[in-house]
Amino acid sequence: LKAGGVAGVCVDLILFPLDTIKTRLQSPQGFRKAGGFRGIYAGVPSTAIGSFPNAAAFFITYENVKSVLPHGSSSYLSPATHMVAASLGEVVACLIRVPSEVVKQRAQVSPSSSTLRILSHTLYHEGIQGLYRGYKSTVLREIPFSLVQFPLWESLKDLWSWKQGHVVDSWQSAVCGAFAG
Numbered sequence: 001l002k003a004g005g006v007a008g009v010c011v012d013l014i015l016f017p018l019d020t021i022k023t024r025l026q027s028p029q030g031f032r033k034a035g036g037f038r039g040i041y042a043g044v045p046s047t048a049i050g051s052f053p054n055a056a057a058f059f060i061t062y063e064n065v066k067s068v069l070p071h072g073s074s075s076y077l078s079p080a081t082h083m084v085a086a087s088l089g090e091v092v093a094c095l096i097r098v099p100s101e102v103v104k105q106r107a108q109v110s111p112s113s114s115t116l117r118i119l120s121h122t123l124y125h126e127g128i129q130g131l132y133r134g135y136k137s138t139v140l141r142e143i144p145f146s147l148v149q150f151p152l153w154e155s156l157k158d159l160w161s162w163k164q165g166h167v168v169d170s171w172q173s174a175v176c177g178a179f180a181g
Contacts (some may be wrong), residue, residue, distance in 0.1 A: 003170075008055025012047050016040075023108040025145030034109040045115040050100025058093035061130070062086055079151040086146035094139050097133035101138070153180035 017040045027034035035042065065085035070077045106118045113121075123128045156176035160168050168176065 005052035005056040009048070010053045012051040016044055016047060020108045023048060023105050027109045029109065029131050035111040039111030042111035043104035043112035046100045046103040046107065048098055054093050054096040054100065056095055058082055058089040061092040082154050083147045083150040086150035087143050088143040090146050091139055094135060094142065098135045098138050102131050149180045156180060
């Protein structure tokens with residue numbers, strides 16, 4: 001829970017300016033009118049608030065699903081177990097990620113509006129479904145990535161553990177995750 005949450009927050013906050021530039025470049029109003037390089041951290045509160053629970057929800061789901069499905073180290077079902085667990089983790093995490101992303105992206109292309117104002121405007125004009133705009137497409141985008149990344153991450157950890165004769169340390173797991181990503 002903690003490790004997944006902290007990792008998610010770190011990644012999201014470090015990469016936030018690049019995400020803002022990408023969002024503004026894709027904006028129908030054009031990069032300059034969407035804010036250009038001004039207010040590069042517009043929308044960061046929604047990311048900061050949503051990042052930890054998003055990552056935590058993913059890893060809680062991932063680990064719990066993994067624990068109830070067959071996944072022994074010699075099992076040929078191990079990759080499928082990780083694929084199913086990661087896919088379900090994405091479905092659950094997107095329940096938190098998508099509303100956060102909707103508010104964040106709207107703030108990125110309208111840097112003069114506050115995150116709270118954008119949230120209340122969305123809820124008033126579109127209702128709760130406005131916060132889930134793009135949920136299905138986001139899940140469909142995330143699942144293929146997870147289908148590759150998590151079985152690969154688990155396999156690399158197993159290989160490293162086998163080579164050294166004991167379970168990998170946290171930093172070794174992080175290296176495996178970096179390669180898998």
